[in-house]
Amino acid sequence: MEFSNVVTGRRSIRKYREQSVPDSEVEILIDLARHAPSSMNGQPWHFVIVRNGKSKAALAAIKNKFCPPEKQAYQADFLGTAPLIIVVCVEKSRSFGREIENGILAASIIMLAAQSRGLGSVYMSAYLTEEPKLSDAIREELGIPETFAPVSILPLGYADENPTPKDLRPLREIIHFEQF
Amino acid sequence: MEFSNVVTGRRSIRKYREQSVPDSEVEILIDLARHAPSSMNGQPWHFVIVRNGKSKAALAAIKNKFCPPEKQAYQADFLGTAPLIIVVCVEKSRSFGREIENGILAASIIMLAAQSRGLGSVYMSAYLTEEPKLSDAIREELGIPETFAPVSILPLGYADENPTPKDLRPLREIIHFEQF
Numbered sequence: 001m002e003f004s005n006v007v008t009g010r011r012s013i014r015k016y017r018e019q020s021v022p023d024s025e026v027e028i029l030i031d032l033a034r035h036a037p038s039s040m041n042g043q044p045w046h047f048v049i050v051r052n053g054k055s056k057a058a059l060a061a062i063k064n065k066f067c068p069p070e071k072q073a074y075q076a077d078f079l080g081t082a083p084l085i086i087v088v089c090v091e092k093s094r095s096f097g098r099e100i101e102n103g104i105l106a107a108s109i110i111m112l113a114a115q116s117r118g119l120g121s122v123y124m125s126a127y128l129t130e131e132p133k134l135s136d137a138i139r140e141e142l143g144i145p146e147t148f149a150p151v152s153i154l155p156l157g158y159a160d161e162n163p164t165p166k167d168l169r170p171l172r173e174i175i176h177f178e179q180f
Numbered sequence: 181m182e183f184s185n186v187v188t189g190r191r192s193i194r195k196y197r198e199q200s201v202p203d204s205e206v207e208i209l210i211d212l213a214r215h216a217p218s219s220m221n222g223q224p225w226h227f228v229i230v231r232n233g234k235s236k237a238a239l240a241a242i243k244n245k246f247c248p249p250e251k252q253a254y255q256a257d258f259l260g261t262a263p264l265i266i267v268v269c270v271e272k273s274r275s276f277g278r279e280i281e282n283g284i285l286a287a288s289i290i291m292l293a294a295q296s297r298g299l300g301s302v303y304m305s306a307y308l309t310e311e312p313k314l315s316d317a318i319r320e321e322l323g324i325p326e327t328f329a330p331v332s333i334l335p336l337g338y339a340d341e342n343p344t345p346k347d348l349r350p351l352r353e354i355i356h357f358e359q360f
Contacts, residue, residue, distance in 0.1 A: 003186045003296040007212045007289055030355055032187045034348045037291070037303045040251065043349050048356045055358065070276060071220065089360070096250060101305060104281050108288035109187055111217070116183040123217045125281060129309075143359040168214045169223050175210055176228045178235065179323040180269070 001116040010112060011166070013120025014078045016157030021083045021119065023049075026156070029086075029113045036105040044094035045106050048087040048142050056080045058141045059087075059153060063124065066134040076124070082155035086110060087126060087138065089148045100127075103151025110154055120159035126150035181296040190292060191346070193300025194258045196337030201263045201299065203229075206336070209266075209293045216285040224274035225286050228267040228322050236260045238321045239267075239333060243304065246314040256304070262335035266290060267306060267318065269328045280307075283331025290334055300339035306330035 030047050038044060050056055056079055063076035079085060088107045090099040107123065114121045127135040127150060138150045210227050218224060230236055236259055243256035259265060268287045270279040287303065294301045307315040307330060318330045 001183050003181050003183050003292065004212060006183045007215050007293070010215065010217075012217055027351060027355070031351060032184060034351075034354070035187050035190065035346075036288075037190075037192055040254070041346065046354050046356065046360065048358075048360050050358060052358055068277065074220070097248065097309075098305065100280055101284050101303070104284040105288050105303065108216075108285050109292075112183065112289075112292070113187070123281070123285065125278065129277075145360065148360070166215075166221065171207060171211060171214075174214070174226050175207070176226060178228075178230060178232055180226065180228050180325065180328070 006112050006116045010115040011163045012122040013159045013161060014122055015159070015161040016082050016120065017160045019083070019158050021156055025117060025119065026084065026086070028117065029110045032113045033106040033109045036109050038102045039096040039098040042094035042096060042102070044091040044099065044102050046089045046091065046148060048089065048144065050085040050087060050142065051083070053080065055141055056082065056085060059085060059138065062134065062137045062141065063153070066128060066131060079155055083157040086154040086156060087142060087150055088152040088154065089144055089150050091148050093147060099149045100151060103149070107152035107154060114156055118158065119156055121154050121156050124153040126153050186292050186296045190295040191343045192302040193339045193341060194302055195339070195341040196262050196300065197340045199263070199338045201336055205297060205299065206264065206266070208297065209290045212293045213286040213289045216289050218282045219276040219278040222274035222276060222282070224271040224279065224282050226269045226271065226328060228269065228324065230265040230267060230322065231263070233260065235321055236262065236265055239265060239318065242314065242317045242321065243333070246308060246311060259335055263337040266334040266336060267322060267330055268332040268334065269324055269330050271328050273327065279329040280331060283329070287332035287334060294336055298338065299336055301334050301336050304333040306333050
């Protein structure tokens with residue numbers, strides 16, 4: 001699919017058809033994610049593919065438990081209904097203090113690649129700066145070692161919703177030349 | 181350009197031809213970046229386009245000053261030679277504690293969009309978690325208000341280098357099923 005169509009067509013998808021997503025599709029997404037830039041080319045990424053109902057429900061419960069009060073409208077229950085979830089993890093010793101950006105840059109490619117393959121996803125964080133227990137709970141559920149930081153949670157499936165177009169802020173409001 | 185070719189063809193570019201990049205190209209990139217996901221659809225992004233030599237040199241000096249010892253091989257002097265630099269900023273009140281991911285998700289699209297338009301870029305961070313003076317210095321140089329977080333620095337230009345292909349880690353080393 002043409003690059004700009006992928007970007008403009010992508011929306012956050014939280015409702016999925018029951019149709020499963022084959023491993024071959026997942027591997028195409030992760031193959032592309034490996035091309036993300038990383039600090040000092042450390043390529044620190046690991047990806048945990050979660051399909052079993054117990055872990056999907058556990059991830060939903062963990063996200064709900066640590067959901068800040070102002071985001072209660074965004075419940076994570078739908079994670080239990082996604083055909084699969086990709087948890088993006090970063091090896092701390094290979095990311096030189098930049099695990100968050102390294103993880104997000106790979107997650108961004110996965111989301112866009114999903115769109116280019118007719119799949120839907122939505123970006124979710126796997127950490128809270130001020131509350132390490134969110135990441136700890138995810139690590140415990142998925143057996144992720146202490147030396148890895150879970151950064152992003154990406155549910156994946158064929159969309160069963162068609163969100164209305166977003167109103168975007170006008171360019172002249174958000175572009176500044178030379179000085180802010 | 182086809183999406184997967186954009187992703188696999190993108191490399192970090194630090195050497196640029198003198199050829200300038202028109203505003204119309206910059207606007208195409210930022211128009212696409214607006215489609216990034218953002219926490220609670222806050223669309224918190226502002227973009228400062230820097231072309232003047234004084235500010236480019238100042239950004240290079242700031243990045244060098246705060247460069248961690250283990251990254252001294254990556255000097256930022258080349259920022260002074262880029263035709264332009266996009267500084268991605270995020271309005272804190274519109275990003276709900278997620279200014280870093282919101283900024284990076286837009287920056288990722290800019291880098292990929294640049295590649296799709298024949299332009300080169302490289303991802304650079306505009307903050308250090310443990311050292312707020314890096315962001316403070318960037319804010320002061322570009323007149324960015326205290327209520328905005330500079331997140332990414334993206335130099336942009338037509339590539340004057342052709343990096344050798346990267347060795348990527350094998351998929352079987354970095355994909356895990358169900359448990360890490």
